[in-house]
Amino acid sequence: MRLIVEKMISLFVFYRPALFPLSQKGFLTFRPEDLHNTNDLMKGGVPMNDLLEAGIRTLQKALAGGFTTSRELTLAYLERIAAHDKRGAGLNAISELNPDALHIADALDRERLIRGPRSPLHGIPVLIKDNIATADQMHTSAGSLALADSYAGRDAFVVQQLRSAGAIILGKTNMTEWANFISTAMPNGYSSRGGQVRNPYGPGRFDTGGSSSGSGAAIAAGFAAAAVGTETSGSILNPSANHSLVGIKPTLGLVSRTGIIPIATSQDTAGPMALFVEDAAILLGALTGVDSEDPATGASAGRSYTDYTPFLDKSGLRGARIGVVRTFADDVMTDDQRPLFEAVLRILQEQGAILVENIRIPSEQETWDSSVLYYEFKSGVNAYLSRLPASFSIRTLGDIIEWNKENADAALRYGQDILEKADQTGGSLTEAEYLDSRLRDLRQSRTEGLDAAFDQHQLDCLLFPHDFGADIAAKAGYPSISLPAGYEPSGNPFGIMFTGRAYSEPLLIRIGYSFEQASLLRVPPQLQG
Template sequence: MPTIHRRAAAGGLAALTATGLVLAVATAPVATAAPAATPLLAPYWTELDLTGDDQVTSDDLAVVAAALGATTDDAAWADVATADTDRDGTITVADLAAVSQRMIYDDGSFELVEASVLDMQAAMNAGVTSSVAITQEYLDRIAAYDTTLVDTGAGGRPLHSIVTTSDVALEAAARADAARAADGMTSLLLGVPVALKDNYDTKDMPTTGGCGCWDGNRTATDATMVDGLRADGAVVLAKASLDEFAFGFVSEFSSYQDAGTSTLVASPYVTSRTAGGSSGGTGAAIAANLAGLGFGTDTGGSIRVPSSYNQLVGVRPTVGLASRDGIIPLALSQDTGGPMARSVLDAAVALDAVVGVDPADPVTSRQEGAVPASYTQYLDADALDGARIGYVPSMLGSNATTLRLWAQTRATLESLGATVVEVTPPSTWSPVLPNGFASVLSEGSGSTNEFKHDLDEYVAHHLSTDVTARSLAGIVESGRYVPSRRSTYVSRDAVTPETYQAWAGPAGTHTKVLAEGKQLVTAMLDDADLDALVYPSANPYGTIGTNLRLSPNTGLPAVTVPIGQATEADATVTGGGVNLELLGRDFEEGPLFGLAFALEQATHARTSPALYGPLG
């Protein structure tokens, strides 16, 4: 496993208003520059730390309790002055209460369904539950719900969101509990169960890519991003279903099935509908509360489509923020991995764990100096106040639900202090982009000309020697793949090295489009002084034109957040979700998180799928 150069500390919460566990504290407005480096859980959760462990615990409360009555005249005042929260020169019971509010600790009842990372940590810190108990409950939910026909209505289908569960997840959870007992909460991911799209290498579970021909692919190492999650104490719970080799938006896979057969992943909101793709298994599993957090990959929409279909927050990071080493590729010009979560907070915490420079993926060297100590520092409920948000009318589409929810969301953005600006994109740009913005959106996926080359590289460096299908031709010969994909695989196998270089090489046509596309869209943001460009990620269970191509065809980051659901009156797909996507400048995931968090806190648009509630 290559060395990944990660930050020494993860976490950091500036303002949390949704949990009910704490008081919200406003931070400075979001700036485009990364905030200064800070320790674990700073600033709100650490500024009253008295014992030097970068968090407020019972040890700090003991120090304050022992100092009750101390004043500025006492010799040891300097040791407890931080706890004088009301600045009256005396340590009082009111100060003790204020310090206690900064603990991630909740000894009330714990409900796993819709629990956030912070909820889990607070309950585990209080001893109300444990990582072993949480992990077991998620395993129980998978067993009860994933392959069971819960929806008996017309067209209802089982979720089929999980390919396999880990045989060692409970052991990992027990190690996390032991680490907490010995050292306290060392990370916001400590003991949190995570589901990974089954194109992330995991040394303790096979990595199939959704294809039956690779059922035996147990790799020798973890993907670099998985290594980061484990280093922060996360429990790798399961591998999630996906559209075979991450090609499409329906999440049809052949893993662990008879030759010539395949299965579709269902959305937990409307099970007769697909969960989207290609990260549809992750989307369905996280929405149905079958894991705490999820990770997908995105080449042309594969995080953002299932996030929209399943009312999740999805993050397509800047290409180069997180290493792709150990992830089965589709097109490395556009591939990137990222979190899918039930809240912006959870997504920010998850992203913290996986960023870093990795020599095995040289493009990650671009991030040097651009990554903050923690993305959670940007979470500010007032982040939209004074922000400038741009939109291109043609990207709104014509779907009745989407247009209704956009109108409501625009009003919300403006009520929160944002200026919403209609943007006219350039219609010309250069010989590479003759039609300007339209040329950026019309550029196709890199998978057509890159998949064979990039897959061969993965096979050479990662694929288990136990697997016999070691090329696209071998996959076709195996007969164990989604039957409808044969022509796709045959055509991709015919791509020559010369065609690949002409497309994706340093002077390739696709390479030039992506580079100039980034320049064009960045200029759009700069010229209108925008903090983000926004557009719907998808309609209810359907895509919108070429919206999904904007982020991959520029390499710029995007965060998608739920804004509501279709109603019967819309005459679309009742219950189907719609997400708003926020696109920003290179490596400015932090400001995007801030804007998305503010919108989320104002709307609380996500709903929990009624069919998949708490187990009886």
Template sequence: MSASSCAPLLNRLTAALGLAAALLVASCDKAAPPAVEQAPPAAEASVAAPAATFSVVEASFTDMQAAMEDGRVTSRQLVEQYLARIDQYGEQLGAALAVSDTALQKADELDKERAAGKVRGPLHGIPIALKDNIHTTDMPTTGGALAFKGYVPPYEATLVSNLEAAGAIILAKTTLTELANWVATGMPNGYNAVGGYSYNPYDPRPDPREGFDDGRPVLDTGGSSSGVGTAANLWAANVGTETSGSTQIPANNNALAAIKPTVGRISRHGIIPITADQDTAGPMAKYVADAAALLGAMESQDANDTTTGICPPSASGAYSEHLLADALAGARIGIPRSFYYQPVTPPGSDSPTGGLSAAEAAAMERVMAILRDKGAVIVDPADIPSVIAEAPEDNQLLFGNCYDLPQGKGGDEHCSIMLKYGMKRDFNSWLASLGDSAPLANLTALREFNLAHEAQGAIKYGQAELDISDEMDVEADRDRWRADRDKDIRLSRTEGIDAALQVHNLDALLFPAWKSENILNKAGYPAIIVPFTAVPNTLDPPLPEGFDPRPLPFGISFVGTACSEPRLIELAYAFEQATKARRPPARFP
């Protein structure tokens, strides 16, 4: 196996003072986290950072390219610096499940190309990481599941081939919520059976509350695509995947920029699936320009994924033509106020749902003031018709996804079966694509493995979502899937996002943080999230007296219709340049 393990290793920590600094407050705590369960072995060797005038900390792709062009740093030295940071901070954060042992060799090859006058583009020699549900053939792809521990697939993902062709160096596989968070509803974000828990670098402490003190982080890491390593500068950027919020939420919670693309812009070939109806990979980075460059490198038409090719690619290959600092001037930005900003009471319900905290609402008012100052036209409200529909059958809020055991067969009349049906259909197809190397035959075999290895930690939080998926009959339930898919599309597109955009002639809708994730992912539409500020980390039940929680990063999302990434990049980049709000976690200098 051509990789060395480097998963969450909090057991190496001693009682060091001050484990984290907040996004905006550089004060420290006085308690060290306990050892993480099931931590795999440490990396084989520590790599010391070279003496260099260039530092990778908070460096953009452009910064790195300029430094390599000027001879201030080489790609090898970038890799060495990141390896040193992984060695220094990787255990504390639980950021990686594997680290490449060929990255230095690849860096040397790319340095030779540069010396010969060949530069492949903005990713040439840049070290990045991939979510560990994306196939690589020189590191394991486990999905965080014990059944796949150590498994190296027989082919690499199409997006990996594209990234490597663009000159990127795949440095590590990031931790994730097991199987992209389709195992059990009670599983904490960032936990998997292979590596244990991961921690948000803006407050990397375990939750001390009774009933929550199993090792999970007190500051949520977000969705299943880990952003902790990028936020702490363990690599330059990372690629996540999203089915329902798993790039947007971790990007928000780790003060990152991220692009959730239109489904079909990036090939899903070689990615462990939940459902092809909603799955997509997406870039996560510290800066919009870096995320855009990754998007340009990953997108392609692929015969192995027939959904691809629906959107025209970037003319430059990196969306550089859309990095316009003045793009907000004249832009029409809609505010979907009902539910996303202010609570609403769905038809037939006795209580309101949705809305923002006082701190979040105040932050969004500041955002709107900035947008107006930069020349944008704010249309408020620009409500989404399906969110405020009075007929229950037409109301988006009343047709969520089926998630838990009560929503198994017989209890799923009022929820969409998209995820549970798609997981049975597409997971089995993915296993079949592995040929004789597949560790398991099908989803049933995975559930059986998990039950047989429960004592070894295979299903610490159960497997309710796998159970309700496996009871689906791909053939017999096809008509129900088609009906639910059609309703999802109607409520999320025709009577949803598209309706709001068209009625008000909008360039984009503006959402707080990741709040659009449900309707957005059902539509398969794009969004770009940008860091902005921080808000209190308020938990229910509350934290014990004397435990001083650090603030949670809080960003904004621009959402558009299918294939609108170019315009969204313009808006997001202009907002980023107007605010420059990204702040690194001060505890990881």
């Protein structure tokens, strides 16, 4: 059936009069592996449910061939959300939908007809996490009831980039409240505003991961073509692994932080979450750019790309020196996960990778703490709140804490001990404890950590089971990519993570794509209801 659908799309695009030229970069190239299950619902000869499980290039090919429109795609995603998100024991992945989504789709369909597509994201519905500001009719709340009525005064920089690329921002995804920085008792995927996100591979059974939980569940369930998550330490990589997705946590500064409700300026970044490496690469290219309001992005000049698809290389593993880090996972990986990881190693070797076993990161046994996050959180949140429209009364972290206390029944199901601890800091980042911790994090994660391992063994990247090791890469500000790596006997997804040096996203994409194409391990969840 997949080959039949491929021929139908390819022949139609080849023989019909083109309404606009195909991209010189060939972004409409069809890949049969982009399509999965079929059913009887047909749109112009192509199963719509297959399109909702397809990659972005395939969606563009369907749009180019007249098999569907951006409006029809948007409606199809909305229908799937209506069927599986809030109804009954739904996934609860979406916090809010964009009331203008269909109008935007209509406008982009018209623009495609007149001028052609702006980019590979033209007319493609995407979701963004609920801590990313949009100056539209949607709220930006970080999952907090205290901010449930908060409208941002302007778009986050990454939202500006998405709109410029022609993406349709379909809505915002639920998340672990305050990006998992409110309470030590709060489970992954819960927010007082949105409730509990459920993993479509096993609702109520399997962990959604956090804090980009809704982004993970939504894309796994086919609620949009891709999503933007955010990460301070594992918040893209963990839910990507738990939902059998590709997630890229970029180098700190590759993607602007402006307009994103923060935890820590030294670690925060947005990044793509998608079904396929190619989709993540397309989305990453749309997000990058030097932002005059975010000093960290200045270091990316000349080292970032607006198009990462040239790095998609099926032979990318050949000759790659990959360090296998087991020590992070020895006490964490389960008996069901160990054979999956060993199978990954065999695939890597079969594709020509050079595996350097039993790598130890020199600093891994050192004392680590989260002091930096507590200090930077108060400073960053106060700065974000200060920029909200003057009509919004909550202006400080202290205001958030007091509002929560006054509305404790709804807002504090799991408490707020992290918020209260963070509020006890001075907010000026001058404390000796903060400075000592920040300098120690840099030293232990970089010079005495990842850099030492890379240099000692002449490695291209490090390999970790699932997302174990995300913390040290986050403290270093170095990039990682999460990839589907199979399923436990229970059906619980298992992932792997490659970590590289700063601005090594092209290398990680090349290696990740090569592994993905050699393994093709991802299987869509069977949605209930």
